[in-house]
Amino acid sequence: MLSNIEIKNFIYSQNNAQSGLFESISEDSIQHLLKNSSVQTFDTGKLIVQQGDTPTYIYMIIEGLIRTFRINDNGEEATIRLLTKGETCMEAVMFMGGPSPIYVEVMEEAKLLLIPEAIVKKHVLEDSQFSTNLLRIVASHYKNAMHQIDAMNIKSPLQRVGYYFLTKHIENGNKSLDIQLPFKKQVVANYLGMTPETFSRTLKQLKSIGISVEGDKISLKDSYVLCNFCDIDTAVKCPNKEKENCSFCQLDN
């Protein structure tokens, strides 16, 4: 049982493609889901889910930072997602069948909303809007995974970092020329499939094209320095698209 008002306000403030679990859901449905959910706080470093665990909850971040990753016998880790406030995880795993293929780790003390597996599975069959939301979220994770795959395959470290910054910049609506790295550099580096050393060297390269780095703050010379790293399905989300200054969008014309 929760203090509903606080949670509901939070829910309503966090609706987008990556995190809109409750988007367009009826008041009744939200009540029903929340009634059976709980809120819990986890310390930094806590492994909420381990590879091989049976999925028991969908986790929604109210506050804090979370990382999902896989690990092999040599102890090497591959980061799958880096998530911040409003995002959810384990929704996809729940529908994969079988044990969890991922770890879920708290990177910064996190307050999470826990929605039990049974409630989700049942509610999916009763509320088609809810299941459509889940579909959209899982599809969006999948899309992100596809980007990671071609990043590893065909993009140089420079392009990978550039593309990562570009998506962050677009997420901010191209408003600010500053980008804040929400995670430690070594974590971002692993997410981008490279070592911290290579990440560091790559950041130096970026300086020459007008992207300066100080600590965890990235500053862009202007809103177009990242356009070279764009691709077609990112361009459609860009507020600057088809502006004459964008080298990428000009290609299409």
Added chain:
Amino acid sequence: MLSNIEIKNFIYSQNNAQSGLFESISEDSIQHLLKNSSVQTFDTGKLIVQQGDTPTYIYMIIEGLIRTFRINDNGEEATIRLLTKGETCMEAVMFMGGPSPIYVEVMEEAKLLLIPEAIVKKHVLEDSQFSTNLLRIVASHYKNAMHQIDAMNIKSPLQRVGYYFLTKHIENGNKSLDIQLPFKKQVVANYLGMTPETFSRTLKQLKSIGISVEGDKISLKDSYVLCNFCDIDTAVKCPNKEKENCSFCQLDN
């Protein structure tokens, strides 16, 4: 309008996690979906969908081979999926919003069932079993993508090829010691994120551990030579799991 009997027989014969679009669906629903669908044949090499296209159909393979991939400005390609009879594509893309992030290419003359986007989107809201099937399929693609990501990150070419063969072997239910490569070697190589040369050299390495290759036929010395390439969420699908001969499963005990 279709010759329903043939298609329906096909549908009923192809139900699994990757391809069970019609699993547990009522007769009425199937009728409704098929009534609005069509069957079409495409030649080898045909690009059914291009990066940037608006998704218009779900495609289900009745006969033939399909590849989905992404491409960058340098013309380099990253294969996302290799699909055969019974599998579907573009279901996930449909729920991503925006244009297609992938190409869909016919690798071998293909007969496809085309289900229009509008029908799918509408039916999802009316049939919760159908939307659950879609969820399961998209989640399973996502899981596969996660495997690809950590393969690129943490696995050597040898491990990647070994793991690929292992999954093929398990798909066959560990019945046969032969594995048939459904696609040309260069296509498989790209899917595994390496060049054809590296793939070829890797196959030679595999000979020394009891995996021989002749043309597109892989022969295993026994059912356990691939166990070294296993991981926890593959092991649960393995019919040999926890048999004493499996070096991987023994580790857990």
Added chain:
DNA sequence: CGGTTCCTTGACGCATATCAATCTGTGTGG
């Protein structure tokens, strides 16, 4: 201040991409 964690920088080696040549199989046409 001393200790710790994180980041950066430098030197080095290796694994894989790249380039080029050869081999194999298959289909075509004389």
Added chain:
DNA sequence: CCACACAGATTGATATGCGTCAAGGAACCG
């Protein structure tokens, strides 16, 4: 039936880019 062309696969030689290892610097905290 053989000669030829062509695509795919293999093999070899080379180079380069990233990871690895090691050391040094910066920020933070008790």
